[in-house]
Amino acid sequence: MDRRINRGYMRPAGLCGCGMPMNPAQKPYPEQCGPSLAMVYPVMQTWRNLYDPCKAIARGTLFAELDMPWVGCNGSGRGYAG
Amino acid sequence: MWMYEKKLQYPVKIKNSDPSAAKIIITQLGGPDGEMGAATRYLNQRYTMPDRRIIGMLTDIGTEELGHEEMIASIVYQLTRNLSEAQIKNSGFDTYFVDHTTGIYPQAASGVPFSAAALEVKGDVFADINEDLAAEQKARVTYDNILRLTDDPDVRDAIKFLREREIVHYQRFAEALGMAQDDFPDKKNFYAFNPSFDKCMKK
Amino acid sequence: MINERMNPIFEVQKYEFVLLETNLYLDSHPDDQEALEYFRRMLALYKDAKEKYEAKCGPITPDSTGIGYERWEWVMTPWPWELEAN
Numbered sequence: 001m002d003r004r005i006n007r008g009y010m011r012p013a014g015l016c017g018c019g020m021p022m023n024p025a026q027k028p029y030p031e032q033c034g035p036s037l038a039m040v041y042p043v044m045q046t047w048r049n050l051y052d053p054c055k056a057i058a059r060g061t062l063f064a065e066l067d068m069p070w071v072g073c074n075g076s077g078r079g080y081a082g
Numbered sequence: 083m084w085m086y087e088k089k090l091q092y093p094v095k096i097k098n099s100d101p102s103a104a105k106i107i108i109t110q111l112g113g114p115d116g117e118m119g120a121a122t123r124y125l126n127q128r129y130t131m132p133d134r135r136i137i138g139m140l141t142d143i144g145t146e147e148l149g150h151e152e153m154i155a156s157i158v159y160q161l162t163r164n165l166s167e168a169q170i171k172n173s174g175f176d177t178y179f180v181d182h183t184t185g186i187y188p189q190a191a192s193g194v195p196f197s198a199a200a201l202e203v204k205g206d207v208f209a210d211i212n213e214d215l216a217a218e219q220k221a222r223v224t225y226d227n228i229l230r231l232t233d234d235p236d237v238r239d240a241i242k243f244l245r246e247r248e249i250v251h252y253q254r255f256a257e258a259l260g261m262a263q264d265d266f267p268d269k270k271n272f273y274a275f276n277p278s279f280d281k282c283m284k285k
Numbered sequence: 286m287i288n289e290r291m292n293p294i295f296e297v298q299k300y301e302f303v304l305l306e307t308n309l310y311l312d313s314h315p316d317d318q319e320a321l322e323y324f325r326r327m328l329a330l331y332k333d334a335k336e337k338y339e340a341k342c343g344p345i346t347p348d349s350t351g352i353g354y355e356r357w358e359w360v361m362t363p364w365p366w367e368l369e370a371n
Contacts, residue, residue: 042257045313053327090366
């Protein structure tokens, strides 16, 4: 089974699911390669922006891009940042 | 099968008892969107997944959720240490205490015992992964709400860790959905057949 | 909070955590060589931390309760939800 990691709509430039090369700048997408209705598509993560292990466990993730803390907006001071 | 490691995934060190917080937080053990539900979903869905990478994902995340069950139980355990009778009576914890003392019983904050009725194993990869995406969001919201309800920094520390894990798992399940899409032969009709059951695709 | 983590188990928890994060990433990116390389590096650090911890404080897994113990330490050391274990 072909297991290439970077392909498809919303992903870094590469092959689309039907095997045709895709240029993200090319709009509209070729009919046979674009996303379908009635389906949601992921953004595939790439290996980058790692925390060191100490910060990773403190933040609950190894990846800075997935670090999404609760902030709140009612000025209660319970939100936290950074 | 499962091995056990004699340590928590992340430390839980709560200096002050607080039985009313315990009554709230136990919902992430036995409640509808809690860690027991998550582990049960993922570890049972994995059997009929058509892609080994997705089986791996569900096994690994499901196993992590068992560790989260242990963390929630540890939080509740530490919050209900050394209680006085006055504390028990005045905190609202008395309705739990009468039936369970300070034992750890998997139930929701409402008192409803843990049930698989709150979760689904549909035997269809697209339905199951969407179920899992929703589960992670619901768990994340529950942790948001717990953060609204407690000021104790020791409790907040562990809860923030568990909350962040839900966000990471959401991304992983989104990627699993991507893998299922890539595997499926008809990119314009993902509902032509059930890849977890029908034999239309050669493995 | 993080500055108070003087408990020796924390070294093990730290490396096991990044291993798990990498493991989950690899489940959906099985051919990512950078991630595989990182996993191998962290695995060595984890094993080292686990050994050092177990030599000082007792077994984390039952199979570590081997030679050198006069009793079944596996059950005797504090359990993870006890305050002194954290």
